[in-house]
Amino acid sequence: ARCSTSAESLVPSSTIFALSSGQGRCAIAVIRTSGPASGLALRSLTALQEPPPARRACLRLLRHPCSGEPLDRSLVLWFPGPQSFTGEDCVEFHVHGGPAVVSGVLQALGSVPGLRPAEAGEFTRRAFAHGKLSLTEVEGLADLIRAETEAQRRQALRQLDGELSQLCQGWAKTLTKALAYVEAYIDFGEDDNLEEGVLEQADREVRALEVALGSHLRDARRGQRLLSGANVVVTGPPNAGKSSLVNLLSQKPVSIVSPEPGTTRDVLETPVDLAGFPVLLSDTAGLREGVGAVEQEGVRRARHRLEQADIILGVLDASDLASSSSCSFLDTVVTPLLAQSQDSGGQRLLLLLNKSDLLSANAPACDIALPPHLLLSCHTGAGMDSLLQALKTELAAVCGDPSTGPPLLTRVRHQYHLQGCLDALGHYQLATDLALAAEALRQARRQLNHLTGGGGTEEILDLIFQDFCVGK
């Protein structure tokens, strides 16, 4: 029984878009929109005056609505609501799967008025709100949302690593402060005594922010730094053979290999093609405590990189499983990961016992209980085929999951929200009514919060009460 009580009144009025097919080396990528502006999106990209016949594929040249630049020759499908997946007007663009095309179409959609990138699980949630999903179909929805949220979080973490992350956090901080000052001026400016020049200070901060965001958005090179492909991170205690494995998988000498523990100190990354999937392979420092400052920094970076991994290759020395470094790795890294990956959306782990050639043929490898693992010898190449087979399964799961599509979508999202923030700051400067000016700053902050998280009212109030002596 499908239930539609009250669903009709719950029509969301914004229009969302997302890449909804798998990543990896697919020939075709499917990009979907849902919401009342879907028809407009269709017309803007295809130059069609009228929507094509419902639910029938037609071939159109897609162009960027602003620049007119051709993007791709694509199959276009029009699903007017309520007979669509979400119950709203929907459009599907089946485009050629290359990253450049996909990101071009996503950016083009982001420039259509009324369209915004979908939040995690939003398509499914809309379908649910319109009674388009039966209860059994919804069973997995929470898991899906958890997975998408988790994948996006990891994606954001990866993308916002380093410089870009600091930039975003810095902008968010500046903006929050400017907003707090304007809010303080509204709520306390008149019967409490704020210091002179509170508004002027907010204005200065906003102007500086506008300049910074504008130059960031114009600098196209920054976009290129964003990584695409699944993130595979090799980790383990020192001297387990991690660098040998990386060199073997990438078929080139990425890392220096030596018998000395702690040879790899920085994160070394190399893009490789594994079983047909684009992968960013990272070699990291062996995890151990109590060593020199440089190596400690290497360990810190290794742990940081581990948090961003989609797939973790945990490498142990099969001939040295009882050592304290092996045990500590099992306890502090492997066990928590195994507990976590029961949740869908958690990171995937392959546990590898390297140096199988050092084990004597008849002696048992070890008397401690181990989670499922693969035996491998980087020295002889034994076990490599099973490893590649296992990796292929994992990569297919990671890359075939639409939620991991985001490298491209995240880049679009990033630009979309930064541009939205910049536009709102422009409105702030123009507004003569202070309530309208504050609204523009709130809007700008909401846009940035999509990238950095946070952003409640309490944060503003905390700042106000911290910086100003107000109240009676």
Next chain:
Amino acid sequence: SDSAAPCTPHFDVVVIGGGHAGTEAAAAAARCGSRTLLLTHRVDTIGQMSCNPSFGGIGKGHLMREVDALDGLCSRICDQSGIHYKVLNRRKGPAVWGLRAQIDRKLYKQNMQKEILSTPLLTVQKGAVEDLVLAEPEPGYPGKSRVRGVVLADGSTIYAESVILTTGTFLRGMIIIGLEMHPAGRLGDQPSIGLAQTLEKLGFMVGRLKTGTPPRLGKESINFSILNKHTPDDPSIPFSFLSDSVWIKPEDQLPCYLTHTNPRVDAIVLENLHLNSHVQETTKGPRYCPSIESKVLRFPNRLHQVWLEPEGMDSDLIYPQGLSVTLPAELQEKMITCIRGLEKAKMVHPGYGVQYDYLDPRQISPSLETHLVQRLFFAGQINGTTGYEEAAAQGVIAGINASLRVSRKPPFVVSRTEGYIGVLIDDLTTLGTSEPYRMFTSRVEFRLSLRPDNADTRLTFRAHKEAGCVSSQRFERALWMKSSLEEGISVLKSIKFSSSKWKKLIPQIPISINRSLPVSALDVLKYEEVDMESLVGVLPEPLEKYTACRELARRLKIEASYESVLSYQLQEIKEVQQDEALQLPHELDYLTIRDVSLSQEVREKLHLSRPQTIGAASRIPGVTPAAIINLLRFVRSTRQSRQQ
């Protein structure tokens, strides 16, 4: 349980407390048609303003307009009792204007008592409530028991269908001056101890808060001539939608004066912290600075404002706002005389601190009924708020809902998207509070839509239809205003000229004459330089009729200024309302339900605040998006099985 003797009094709604929450609650219940009893320690303190001699302000003025839109009392009483009317934030946009007035304490009390004592269906009785009469819970509603009445200190019982507690700071109230402490609800009044114990025994979570009040000064002893004088607005803007003007002319109103603290005040505070137990106590004070001690401690070496406010037309007292203090009385006197203009000031009463019990407001639902005891409602400071306006707002809502509950009608809940009252109650019931909660406009997401000017169109019609608590005079007026606004806006939209024609008509507008599309009169009205009067000046036909009512003309201008942003905000409001429309079943036991996958942490959070809707649940910190989806699914499936 129905063994009440024939002569035992029986009311639909009993309200305990005659402060700002209590008076509004009692009057609202009576307006809804309930036979209502207001019980108070002292009839002569009904309507007492126990702290500042003013009403309104930024955010608070918004609350008053909403209380008025629900036909509450305080705005109308203030229009009859003010002695200095001034709108704050005049230059910051009408969405954040703060209606405010200095109020004559005596007049306010008189007018409020007159109103309360003449309200049909409302009885007032003196009496201290010591206990509640409880009975088995009514099936089909949450709660462990049901309130049936109250027991007074003299042992007598009064039966009631609903009971509203508005005891303010009286629950185990304690007054503190210097190192001295004594039990009192307010200076000169006994605290409620029995009632506090009853509530604790019932299982309510009780917390403690503190507040304070400044000393009062003799008017004649202040040297006003050397201070900054502040005059009221001319004309005065009334609080109530029903008032065309206030009772007093601007020239007859009293001025306020401004002075400042100085380093000598700081020194006295800092040298005597050991004599100041209120400041040393660990009881949670607010993050903002209500007392001079907290100002000096947190923001040293600054001059702090002290407003000298009149307490009444013929009062000899001056209220030094900003000087709330709990030092021993002789040190307060010493501190006061350090301040410019107060060198010879006479302290008539010392300032003092109050500590009191409050009940964690996550234990009440948005109708203000408690989760634990059916038909028991809490309103005002008992819920952890501060301020007359916050109390009055809760009072009206509690009064309406106590009455609706008696007739088994659905509760009247104001959403965050509909009013400041909604934000206030949603914040309290979903997040709780650990400091006295005060309304700020920055708490309100949809600030541009929830303005003081349009509270009637937001609330009056709903209140009329769902609660029946609105007089027909108010209803008619709101209806006329709404249709006139709609008509006016559509006429303004329909008038379209080229930008160059507009420039010729109204040369002062900074419009670009290169705009290719015709510009509507509504778009022109957006400019700061234009108002309805200047439009009528050039287009008397058909606009003249919209300036006959000044309020209408003013509201059309405001609607025009915010029009473009409002259509965008409407979309966001709609998205929030979708989640608000998804009701969670009230009988849900979050700790034990099996068919929904929730972590223990989330279960406990939901159990504590019992959100009524998916929207409220999603605002509880720690309730994850995945938990929300699981709840959604659960709601949908229970609704389906109920329909089958």
